Amino acid sequence: MEYHDSETAKAVAGRVESFMDEVVIPREREALATGEQIPMHEIEDLWEEAKERDLFAPQVPEEYGGQGLDFSDMLPSFEQVGRSLIGAHAIRANAPQEGNMHTLEMVGTEEQKEEYLRPLVQGEMTSAFAMTEPKQGGGSDPKMLQSTAVKDGDEWVINAHKWWTSDGLDADFYLLMARTDLDAHPYEGTSIILVPRDADGVEVVRNVPHLGGHGITERTGGHAEMKFDNVRVPVENTIGEENAGFRIAQMRLGGGRLTHCMRYSGMAERSLDIAKAYLAEREAFGSTLEEKQALRHRIADAETRLHAARTMVRHAARELDRSDARIEVAMAKMFTANVTQDTIDLALQCCGGNGIGKDLPIAHFYEAVRAFRIVDGADEVHRRSIARWAFEDVDETEIENTLQFDEDLRIDDLDD
Incomplete structure (x- = not known):
């Protein structure tokens, strides 16, 4: 079918398709045939080959190590990586990393971009997005958000119970949604705050068992249940404007x-x-x-x-x-x-x-x-x-x- 994608979109998608067919899918077939898990160093090797083919992190601006594609231009490439169980990982376009990169690039400060976005793009760090809460917390009805972050001087004091936090087991930092103005409607009083994994009070409770949770790569990251107990981080860790979460x-x-x-x-x-x-x-x-x-x-x-x-x-x-x-x-x-x-x-x-x-x-x-x-x-x-x-x-x-x-x-x- 001809979808009238731009010439740039078609060219990149064609290269991604070749990469999938020539390298990624054959490796996937080997793993399925033997039952082995693909080690992380092999995923990193795929990143290097993706860089050589100008395919690495297509959604990220070039200044941070990506291809800098417009949103519409990168969609056909995302369809090609979906053909493989490891396709998105192979070009560093897997979620939630892809969405967190976009969020930091979109509203992060220059300091946040240098400290977190750049190493995140290069695979030197892993992130997670902590939003969903167990009942009776925030789910399909976001007004039920229970997580809070209260200012104490120049710090946020965060208390939250999250689950389905994708890649939460391996994450070096979390983008966490919490209510920061308890007198305002949740839509107008919630912020996204960057929480380092090593902050006091961050606890990975468990990996939530789920349908389809048997991966073929070593690093699965899981979908973690998390607790944040009086976690203190600087107010400058707010992502974007306060209360604009x-x-x-x-x-x-x-x-x-x-x-x-x-x-x-x-x-x-x-x-x-x-x-x-x-x-x-x-x-x-x-x-x-x-x-x-x-x-x-x-x-x-x-x-x-x-x-x-x-x-x-x-x-x-x-x-x-x-x-x-x-x-x-x-x-x-x-x-x-x-x-x-x-x-x-x-x-x-x-x-x-x-x-x-x-x-x-x-x-x-x-x-x-x-x-x-x-x-x-x-x-x-x-x-x-x-x-x-x-x-x-x-x-x-x-x-x-x-x-x-x-x-x-x-x-x-x-x-x-």
Whole structure:
């Protein structure tokens, strides 16, 4: 399909596709065949080759070691990396690192960028985004945020209980959302604060067990339950303006949802490719499976819906360049999450026993994709926003500030 991406976008995506096909996917196949985990030093070797091919950190400005692509131009590359279980890691575009890099680059101070962004881009540090809380805390309803940060002189004193903190096990620092003006509405009184891992009172309680949590790389990072008990950090660790945490997080989430859509589209595309190859070779009841009309029609439907999803994501990206595109992003995210789940499910079914076996990546994709209908905003929350818009009973302030806190469970970061 021709999506009229820019020449830059097509050129970079073509190089990413070659990198995936020539280097990354073959290494992934070896790991799946042997059951081994890919050690971190091999991921770092992939980073070096990505740098040589001008593919490393496409979303980061060149001054910090990335490729400096515009948002729309990098989307096709994110689809290509989604085709591999380790693709995003191989070019340093995996979440939550990618989103945290964007946040620091967008609103961080020059000092924060030098101390944290630059080493984060180069893989010398790892970060996490601590937003979601256990019940009855902040989840799909962000107004329920319980975490607090109170000023004591020139320090924040933070008390928080978080979970689904992606890469929380390995993180060198956390971007933590907490209420910083308890007299204000949470939308107007919440900040994002950088908390170093070695600060007194930071505790990793556990790695939360979850669907699809068996990775093929050594460093999984986990999805940690965290406690922050009277943690003190300088007020200068505030990311962006004080009390502007929801606005900053919304800026982070809009683009992040679309990059996730493209990565999962890549998963679905590769799953379909595997299924079609299998159907062409597998014979049953007197002919190859690809000749069975029922399967042909189901594949045709999947191709059509996946094309529609890709088109929606690109449209939302264009709108995001001009406005906050809340509804366009919500529609694209919800639709793509369901389409990719259905497509991968179909591919697994087509491959039968080979589909549920883990010699192929489809079973891993199947485990990963189910969570996409919850993370980055559950289907129901996006439907709520779309329905309010559709029925024209829109409270602009409410929709503008609505965040789906489940965002920070980044399934493509499960190394699955």
